[in-house]
Amino acid sequence: MKAICSTFIAVLALATCAVMAHAEPITLTLVHAASTTHPEHLAALQFARRVEERTHGQIKTRIFPAAQLGSETEMIQKVRLGAIDMDLASHHYLINYEKAFAVVIMPYVFDNYEHAHRVLDGPAMAWLAPLAEKQGFVILSNWEWGFRNLSNNQRPINQPEDVRGLKIRVPPGVGMEASMEALGAQISKISFKDLYAALSQGRVDGQENPLSVFYHHKLYESQKHLALTRHVYYNMVHFISVKSWTRLTPAQQTIVREESKAAGDGMRKKIMAEEDELIARLAAAGVKVTRPDPQPFRAMMEPAHKKIKLLAGEENARKFLNMVADERRP
Template sequence: MKKALLLLAATWGFAALAPAAHADPVVLSLVHAATTSHPAHLAALQFAKRVEERTHGQVRTEIFPASQLGSENELLQKVRLGAVDMDVTSMNYLIKYEKAFSVVVMPYLFDSYAHAHRVLDGPAMKWLAPLAEKQGFVILSNWEWGFRNITNNKRPINVPEDVRGLRVRVPPVAELEATMQALGAQVSKVGFKELPQALSQGLVDGQENPLNVIYYNKLYEVQKHLALTRHVYYNTLHLMSTRTWAKLTPAEQAIVREESKAAGDGMRRKIIAEEEELIAKMVAAGVKVTRPDAAPFRAATQGAREKIRRFAGDENVRTFLKMVDAERRQ
């Protein structure tokens, strides 16, 4: 009798920890802009697999890579409205909803990946996540994108003056435009899908992106020079619509958060570990690589930081820079 009672208690305990079953499985849509060979897509696959396993099939995920369902701005709005459930998107796209996010895109903020991760996973997440939730987004975890670098077909870049006059494509992000303009570039807003052709035809001289974007989208095939300027650290966020979040049980929410972080951590490790390998592959393909000293570039982009300060507001900038400086001392 005692054994039966213990077994029953154990069963009840397990049931309390397991997700409550839905009448029908919940099928979530997850969108992202990366190619299917990119670490972001591999992370999305891992997330989907583990969530389905841990919820015993009650929460499933359909993945739509390579911006299949629209541009990043369009997709984020769909997530906000609940028409799409999840998005893996660059933090900068939240700027249109909450200007505090613009401070993260300031040039030359972080000393290293570890420094950026300490800030964004720690105090910045506690500050920014509630602001995002007010706009309809639950930040599940930080994923990776990387430090941005400049490629071009005109000349090697070793000092800020080498950027002057280059026609450089940037995403439709005012903070990145300000950074390139501070270096003297002529900013172009060619769409990303049109970028390879624009580069090959000479409509623009160059572009700036993290190494993984340059490699996996084969931009290096139409560029002669790569400068490892590392001028802005770019974070990606795994977001869920607050409307979708409310449909999940507390146990399912916990699983989704845990597996989002696990997938994001794996993506981080892969992107960081493979950077030198990707550089070597691009060199083997004929790309000339330079590694400029960051100090003169940091000095040259002070004007961009001031523009961002005016947009974001002094209080937001002070709040974030305090976090950056505190974590730098760790």
């Protein structure tokens, strides 16, 4: 009997210690580059609220929007080191750690949003997530950014020749750089947090970003023309440092994953639903909007594809393009 009681007490003590180990709330930092009016920030707020509710206050999230803690490149490196817990950044910024991610931003490979989502949530996620984890990042879910379009303050763009000679800002990295170079643009690599100033000061003629970014970050204030080229699909990835992930219990990890996906799905719906409204608002603000035929632009992308394949590796590019083809619908 004494032995049974002793065993029971020992088990109870261990259980108590386990509970105590997780009694102190965990505060996770989440960084992103979007403005506080952008759907990404609103989705991040939803994620933080729901995780705190479902963990009964055991996990709180402190959000730093608008690249407050550094450039996109700096923030992702801090996540890798565990200095920041979570980030919302594009696959584009994971290329520095795993070249295979370059394939995601090949121009004109996706037919529409639904096609992109099927590929990136399905076979591409199964392939790329383990590669990211080896580099110190746990991918929680895909969020949204949108198809990228081209703006400038010099002339309307109706055909590829209209891009030639324009000085266009692109984010650091080969994806958008290769796309714009294929159209004859002059490339200027400027971090996103410096983009508004660069446009306002005339250091560049234009830039390329999704409609939501163009509008919510007020880039249109110094841009006369917007061409709906939809040349690259660009999504956000919600990821957490492996070091931070291991601090969470399995139950907490499940909640974080579920709420990440829920927030990302909501952001996707918001981005897609507001595009027509944003185009109307931009036109009302004086921006001249053109809708060029994508086929001539697509026909000029072979050099961009070659450059991206060289960076990512031919086998990785072949694997990804097979996924794209498999998920295409009539």
